[in-house]
Amino acid sequence: MNFEIPTGLTDLLQDFTVAVLKERPPNLKQFAADYFAKLNEQNNEEEDDDKPRGVRFGGSPNPEPMQTEDDEDSDEPMEPPTRGFTRRQSVSAERYDPADDEDLDEKVVYPKTDEQRQRLNEAVKHILLFRSLEPEQMQEVLDAMFEKKVLPDEHVIDQGDDGDNFYVIDSGKYDIFVNGNLVGNYDTNGSFGELALMYNMPRAATIVATTEGTLWAMDRQTFRRIVLKTAFNKRKMYEQLIEGVPVLKALEIYERQNVADALFSKTFEEGSCIIKQGDDADCMYFIEDGECRVTVTNKADPSGEEVEVKRYNKGGYFGELALVTHKPRAASVYAVGRVKVAVLDVQAFERLLGPCMEIMKRNIDEYEEQLVQVFGSKANVHDLR
Known part of the structure; x- marks a missing residue:
């Protein structure tokens, strides 16, 4: 279900948050009751004012x-x-x-x-x-x-x-x-x-x-x-990128917007190693442009040869499974040509992608099935980690 945020709610809550941080009231519930009661009283007294956004402490x-x-x-x-409530200046x-x-x-x-x-x-x-x-x-x-x-x-x-x-x-x-x-x-x-x-x-x-x-x-x-228009355009681009990721369809619109705001871009040249098998996981990646190849090394194989198991193109994503399992990277990913990715670090991942965790966990089984087809046995799959 999608929820539309009412007009003015964000500003109202922002003003209230600022007031709380400035006053640090010992009783937050009582402070909130007094704050909104006073705000309502001011709105009733000044109906000719255009959409007051809230109240501020002090006169500036x-x-x-x-x-x-x-x-x-x-x-x-x-x-x-x-102390006391004063209307914010309308300018x-x-x-x-x-x-x-x-x-x-x-x-x-x-x-x-x-x-x-x-x-x-x-x-x-x-x-x-x-x-x-x-x-x-x-x-x-x-x-x-x-x-x-x-x-x-x-x-x-x-x-x-x-x-x-x-x-x-x-x-x-x-x-x-x-x-x-x-x-x-x-x-x-x-x-x-x-x-x-x-x-x-x-x-x-x-x-x-x-x-x-x-x-x-x-x-x-x-x-x-x-600064502002660039940030705005980048957010729109990231939102479109996220909308094309099937696993993120479980997110509400505002949750996808939060993910978009947390992303930052990074570019890799041909052959660059984006993630390395065995390394600790610190982020996941969404491909903005270019192609990546995924390889794995079977530790039971004395030759240590890397085997390609998958490729990702624009709109693809990778690196999330290690964040879900809290285990080292199970594969390496390399840039094919010049690749631009959007990066979501582990803190933002854990904070923002909770609703997608079950879907991602199900993807682990699919991933292991792919490796079984390459290496021939489940035991060898577990040796990869």
Whole structure:
């Protein structure tokens, strides 16, 4: 059975989660009851407002979380929690939808010296937003960023302003203020400013340089074209790939979307060993493009010769059986020509593919039957592992 997620539910739960994380209430159930009662009361009082998304603590829009090398899940800091409920400002309700954006094709290039490019490479190395980009897209990111020098006491962004650029820190120290209060700082690394660009929000914090420093900046349009639209298109491609995998038909639509979000691409050249028989299992693979061949070595055979038992083409998948059985790889897989695969690591596999486990376990018997046909006996099959 497929369930359609009601409009606004995701935003509502996101707002509630933020409130819980900020307040850390000792009694979660009571807090939830008070939260939604207050939200309902506010909605009734302000019926002329357009679709309020929820409530926030304090008087500013939802701040952008901080992102540093040590904490990759955040960008600009959350404001200090305050008691009481205040309506979120309506200016921040609109989100960017890559599907509606058709005019972001013009590439931007800022020339750089070799020294500048090397520094930029180091600065963006640990930025979570860029990790899903292909090498060509990462090259576009480096081309599109421009250097900005800052002086002590210079305001890089001001709370309440419109978002213009996304920033990556190359050097320098920076203080973070929300509603005039110092809430954190950056020291020579990190990034900030993306959520204002992603959600059409005003800046949620003020960033002030406390030393001389250097930032790398990317303008709003370029950020959306490269980072957001690329992620959107990749997710659509992965969803189509997953829909073609029979074993994943047991998943609901939203579960397949979660799997798509967890995938990342990897490319192997002709003859490369993708997985090796006997190795520990750490991920499974979906073939985006190309062909792979599967071989096994019978340990009882003194020659140690590898025998090809199967081939996979675009839309095929492999590597899941060792994750299901928690045993070493039972076969090796090699690239035939250049192969591009989508990779799902073991943590995401165990978290997301629970509904498919029984089907995958049944596939183990089919796999062993194939090996029996090659090696002639069940005993030899078990010797392979």
